[in-house]
Amino acid sequence: MSQQQGNPTIQAKVASEGKQQQQQHEGYKFTFEMESKTGLTAQCATAAAQNFVDSFYETLQRGKSPAQYYVSSSAKLTTVGGLRPDISVNGRVCGDVAEYEQLLEAQGAPVHYEIHSFDAQPLNPNYVIGLTPAEQQQPVSSTRERDVAERLSFSVQVSGAVKLGKGEDVAEKDFNEAFVLVPHWEAQGRSASRNMRKWLVVSQNFRSF
Amino acid sequence: MAPTGPRNGAPRNNTRSAASGKSATRGGIAKRRAGGPIRVDRDGDLDMDAAAANAAGGRGKKSNPAPAGSTRKSTRTNASSSRPPRPTTKASHMVAKMIQGGTGSLHSRISQGIDPSSRHTRSSRPINGTNNKTLIVEGLQHSKARDNEGGGLKELLIFLERKATTAGKLSHSVRIKKSQLKGDLVYVTASKEDAEHIMKVNGFDWAGTKVHITEADDQAPNGAEASNLSAQTQDVKENLRTMLAQRYDPGQKLLNLASLGSDSLLIQMNMFQESTPQKLFRALMVICDEQFKTAQAKRDAISSVTLAGNNIDDVGQVMTLTETFPDLIHLDLSNNSIKELRGLRKWQHRLRKIETLLLINNPIDVSNPSYKDELVSWFPRLQNLSGTQVRTAEQVAAAELANKPTPIPQSGPDFRDINGVGEQFITDFIRGYDMDRPTLAAKYYDDYSHFSLSVNGRSSHPPDIPLPQWGSYIKFSRNHVKITTTHARQQRLFSGTAVIQSVWQKLPATRHPDLATQFDKYIIDCHPISGLADLSGQSMAGVDGMIITFHGEFEDQDPETKVTTKRSFSRTIILGPGAPGRNPIRVASDVLTLKAYNPLPPILGAAVANAAVPVAPQAPASAEEVQKQQMLAELCRQTGMNEEYSRMCLDVANWVFDQALATFHEKRASLPADAFTVAGPV
Numbered sequence: 001m002s003q004q005q006g007n008p009t010i011q012a013k014v015a016s017e018g019k020q021q022q023q024q025h026e027g028y029k030f031t032f033e034m035e036s037k038t039g040l041t042a043q044c045a046t047a048a049a050q051n052f053v054d055s056f057y058e059t060l061q062r063g064k065s066p067a068q069y070y071v072s073s074s075a076k077l078t079t080v081g082g083l084r085p086d087i088s089v090n091g092r093v094c095g096d097v098a099e100y101e102q103l104l105e106a107q108g109a110p111v112h113y114e115i116h117s118f119d120a121q122p123l124n125p126n127y128v129i130g131l132t133p134a135e136q137q138q139p140v141s142s143t144r145e146r147d148v149a150e151r152l153s154f155s156v157q158v159s160g161a162v163k164l165g166k167g168e169d170v171a172e173k174d175f176n177e178a179f180v181l182v183p184h185w186e187a188q189g190r191s192a193s194r195n196m197r198k199w200l201v202v203s204q205n206f207r208s209f
Numbered sequence: 210m211a212p213t214g215p216r217n218g219a220p221r222n223n224t225r226s227a228a229s230g231k232s233a234t235r236g237g238i239a240k241r242r243a244g245g246p247i248r249v250d251r252d253g254d255l256d257m258d259a260a261a262a263n264a265a266g267g268r269g270k271k272s273n274p275a276p277a278g279s280t281r282k283s284t285r286t287n288a289s290s291s292r293p294p295r296p297t298t299k300a301s302h303m304v305a306k307m308i309q310g311g312t313g314s315l316h317s318r319i320s321q322g323i324d325p326s327s328r329h330t331r332s333s334r335p336i337n338g339t340n341n342k343t344l345i346v347e348g349l350q351h352s353k354a355r356d357n358e359g360g361g362l363k364e365l366l367i368f369l370e371r372k373a374t375t376a377g378k379l380s381h382s383v384r385i386k387k388s389q390l391k392g393d394l395v396y397v398t399a400s401k402e403d404a405e406h407i408m409k410v411n412g413f414d415w416a417g418t419k420v421h422i423t424e425a426d427d428q429a430p431n432g433a434e435a436s437n438l439s440a441q442t443q444d445v446k447e448n449l450r451t452m453l454a455q456r457y458d459p460g461q462k463l464l465n466l467a468s469l470g471s472d473s474l475l476i477q478m479n480m481f482q483e484s485t486p487q488k489l490f491r492a493l494m495v496i497c498d499e500q501f502k503t504a505q506a507k508r509d510a511i512s513s514v515t516l517a518g519n520n521i522d523d524v525g526q527v528m529t530l531t532e533t534f535p536d537l538i539h540l541d542l543s544n545n546s547i548k549e550l551r552g553l554r555k556w557q558h559r560l561r562k563i564e565t566l567l568l569i570n571n572p573i574d575v576s577n578p579s580y581k582d583e584l585v586s587w588f589p590r591l592q593n594l595s596g597t598q599v600r601t602a603e604q605v606a607a608a609e610l611a612n613k614p615t616p617i618p619q620s621g622p623d624f625r626d627i628n629g630v631g632e633q634f635i636t637d638f639i640r641g642y643d644m645d646r647p648t649l650a651a652k653y654y655d656d657y658s659h660f661s662l663s664v665n666g667r668s669s670h671p672p673d674i675p676l677p678q679w680g681s682y683i684k685f686s687r688n689h690v691k692i693t694t695t696h697a698r699q700q701r702l703f704s705g706t707a708v709i710q711s712v713w714q715k716l717p718a719t720r721h722p723d724l725a726t727q728f729d730k731y732i733i734d735c736h737p738i739s740g741l742a743d744l745s746g747q748s749m750a751g752v753d754g755m756i757i758t759f760h761g762e763f764e765d766q767d768p769e770t771k772v773t774t775k776r777s778f779s780r781t782i783i784l785g786p787g788a789p790g791r792n793p794i795r796v797a798s799d800v801l802t803l804k805a806y807n808p809l810p811p812i813l814g815a816a817v818a819n820a821a822v823p824v825a826p827q828a829p830a831s832a833e834e835v836q837k838q839q840m841l842a843e844l845c846r847q848t849g850m851n852e853e854y855s856r857m858c859l860d861v862a863n864w865v866f867d868q869a870l871a872t873f874h875e876k877r878a879s880l881p882a883d884a885f886t887v888a889g890p891v
């Protein structure tokens with residue numbers, strides 16, 4: 001994971017503790033603003049997660065490439081933001097989506113995902129990685145759902161069963177999968193293609209039991 | 210045509226939109242389009258066999274007249290080949306009469322070639338169900354259509370259906386399920402709804418007469434005639450069953466259907482005057498099918514069938530074989546008339562278990578010698594093709610293994626920690642969640658932290674463990690599969706220290722296995738993540754943190770019933786830098802999923818982790834690591850800071866001890882109280 005320029009990391013925080021206390025007032029002003037959005041952000045996260053869960057597993061079931069679901073499909077997130085998806089499958093870290101697809105391919109078909117439960121929480125109401133500094137400065141309305149959704153990142157946890165094979169030979173395993181999704185900048189705006197995912201996976205952790 | 214409901218007997222796999230296939234969807238005994246009956250295969254596609262077979266029959270008639278006493282396995286016999294293929298009820302009546310009495314369902318099964326797996330439900334469907342109504346139609350005897358072939362019944366039924374549909378201004382077509390000619394009266398059976406529309410046709414002009422429709426008192430004309438018919442069919446059926454029994458070799462599990470045309474019993478029964486060979490074959494297959502209660506019993510009894518010497522030129526003529534015996538292992542089609550691959554094409558996607566296929570002495574050997582390669586590709590288990598070994602059993606097994614889906618393999622923990630922050634947190638978290646939740650929440654959760662839990666009540670669990678009660682959790686469960694309203698989802702998201710503390714207080718007390726000594730009861734993955742909200746407001750672009758997903762088990766005790774239950778859980782926690790003046794690490798998001806207890810699978814690398822270092826992404830510790838541990842211990846000792854803060858301090862100083870010590874003295878005043886161990890600095 002490449003680090004964002006100027007982002008304080010956890011350890012740097014200790015060092016700059018004093019400086020932060022000076023800025024404390026300013027900091028809470030920002031977060032207070034953030035809190036006023038929480039209701040809407042939770043709602044957006046919930047709806048976006050629903051949409052994601054519904055279509056992501058369908059794509060896997062059909063044996064189609066899930067590449068469109070990942071930050072690697074966004075030029076802004078990869079080049080400006082320096083992101084690449086962090087995909088961890090049963091403890092194995094995939095270097096890219098292609099490696100993940102190889103794992104899926106090796107798994108074979110038919111495969112069926114049964115979703116037993118899922119849950120989502122808003123993470124950052126003002127996610128800006130991949131935006132230019134000028135774009136980052138543009139204020140976002142916190143009262144309109146569409147605007148809130150535009151800069152929202154969120155986390156999802158899915159629990160279910162993956163069924164391999166069919167008929168009598170079906171092998172069933174429970175699985176848990178956690179995701180973090182971030183806004184797909186190219187999918188926003190009027191001229192954007194409607195086929196694009198509105199949020200992209202930046203972090204994925206899969207475990208079967 | 211709009212599809213009708215399932216109770217009307219139109220199976221899903223039939224297409225009612227294929228006009229010529231329409232009659233094939235009927236559940237009743239009266240099929241009105243036959244004569245080279247047009248069938249619909251299990252996918253709903255029109256079966257082109259009838260036409261193909263007719264064409265083949267036509268050729269055959271010119272060049273190769275059927276020898277007396279034998280028969281072609283073709284749709285045509287002498288009787289039917291004299292007229293063009295045209296819908297008629299006769300063919301269907303004949304099969305029904307031949308093999309069955311009152312229950313038309315059996316017939317519908319044969320003529321439709323239903324997938325065997327669905328047979329039971331179909332055959333148990335009552336044709337005279339309570340939703341049907343029988344009407345008596347008068348007028349046929351006075352009509353001009355009387356002189357038509359088939360006595361005008363077909364035309365009358367078509368007329369009734371069409372007029373009833375238009376008279377009722379219906380979007381779907383009225384369907385007559387069953388019809389029977391009894392004397393001058395025609396009994397028609399349709400669904401109650403359709404029957405009402407048919408009643409509207411009462412008094413309409415048709416073929417120079419008026420149609421008079423009344424409701425029948427009875428469901429169908431029963432009486433002596435029907436039972437006679439039944440007795441007769443029973444008789445025929447019994448004879449066929451005897452013939453099959455004679456031709457069955459239980460030792461070899463072989464059903465010998467070779468040279469049916471010269472079977473003395475069939476000739477004696479006059480079968481080839483009464484019926485077409487194709488229909489006879491279907492009837493035989495239905496009788497076979499009836500002998501077995503389950504598909505397994507069928508597999509156990511019959512693994513081989515020979516159809517040698519039946520003059521088959523297209524397997525469509527014996528299509529029902531693969532429906533009755535989908536798991537057939539050996540099939541002999543030698544001494545038939547198969548000329549082209551086309552003649553076998555209909556079985557390309559069937560006979561998935563076939564291992565032996567004999568096509569000796571068929572014209573295809575000469576006309577298309579390269580057919581064998583293609584046949585081998587059609588049937589993945591085929592090993593013996595006309596006496597030649599085309600695959601070994603090992604090759605078949607290897608290919609099947611390669612095609613079989615295999616779960617993604619398990620690897621050890623993917624624990625990409627940042628300076629031990631994750632390790633420290635998880636240890637602290639599990640201990641705190643069991644011992645002192647309010648303090649834990651106060652330490653790591655702030656006003657912008659979220660917590661929610663979901664109950665997954667459908668997870669698998671060992672059979673010997675009873676399903677747990679979820680009473681204490683279910684009212685908080687935010688499982689989006691079950692909780693679908695925006696309001697409820699909103700209510701069950703808990704944000705802010707106070708709210709989270711109060712929810713945690715309502716959840717049963719828990720006891721997690723000790724992380725240090727029972728690490729095999731956990732799977733913990735974590736990795737860094739960027740773009741989290743910066744509560745200090747410093748960084749527009751957000752801050753870095755980490756995402757931890759861990760799986761394990763705990764025991765809880767219901768506060769009211771005091772019942773102890775073991776459960777499994779998966780929990781995803783996202784950590785970021787804490788707000789100014791708070792604990793340096795905060796929980797941004799905490800998503801908990803609860804499941805019935807099911808022990809985790811042993812995963813590779815779990816054994817590597819020892820008691821001292823619960824989470825060891827890489828073993829064994831390098832010399833550098835050892836040195837770092839020593840520095841850490843020394844800094845803790847000298848400053849009185851706990852391990853977490855000492856480690857951060859050292860990280861900042863790039864593990865130069867003196868510099869770390871200097872940093873400590875510089876920042877000492879701004880450090881929170883919980884940065885220090887209880888003892889305080891020495």
